[in-house]
Amino acid sequence: MRILAAGLIVACLTIAAPARAENPTPYPDTVTIETGKPFGPFVEAFAKAITSNGFNIVGIACANCAIQGVFGETVPGNRVFLFFKPAYARRMLAASVAAGIEAPIRVYATEAADGSAHVTYRKPSAVFGAYEVPDLTAMGRELDDHVARIVADAGAGS
Template structure:
């Protein structure tokens, strides 16, 4: 039973202090992921993104801040933020089309700070997320949300 604590601590340290090879891993988005490199500093971009979400009438449901959590335990990592967004009318339409699709909301916009201090934005295309359900109403919703997320990204870049 004594080995559980050291194993747990060792496992946690792997996540807190990743190896250099892990940090240097090239980013390659998965299928259905939109990737946008910016020239905008991380903090500035996250502010712009918050404004763009509001401007495009999407609700900011929550945020997750990995670098904030790391800082709380005395570890410094590059900026890392997930913006979770959705809107009640889209939720109603999504659930009417497929209750199972409820697990996909809110949609997530992921902003990471690059080594030069700039922000990278990535997100799964809603059409890709909802397309997996093979429900026509979700396909239409996903296509509509693709346009909104693209506009949010565009607005944040300006």
């Protein structure tokens, strides 16, 4: 009887559990671009585009590198590029110290099944606009243009 009761509880919980589907863009103003460019050349071009547009790369996270190194497993390529510019940091902090958690800008490059690079990022105007500080909102809009230019520059090169 206990086994039957336990089985019924598990069945009810399984049936009642909500279906879980991934939402690839859970935040408003998330941009995803299929570059059509092979992943490896794209990430190299992206790093160059960041610096050629006057930004500093403050970090590059590579989960597939870590997984390969630690577990010996191969997973599709991915990089999180973290970049910013001191002039924007200065403006951001003058407008809101709390907004400092939003810097640096993060852009996620992933390798699709066909080997091409996809890029995902939240528009800086959405990130900084959430603070409802006019100077941050204006800065976010400027950064939208810079990030779009960086992505375009990286995709335009070969």
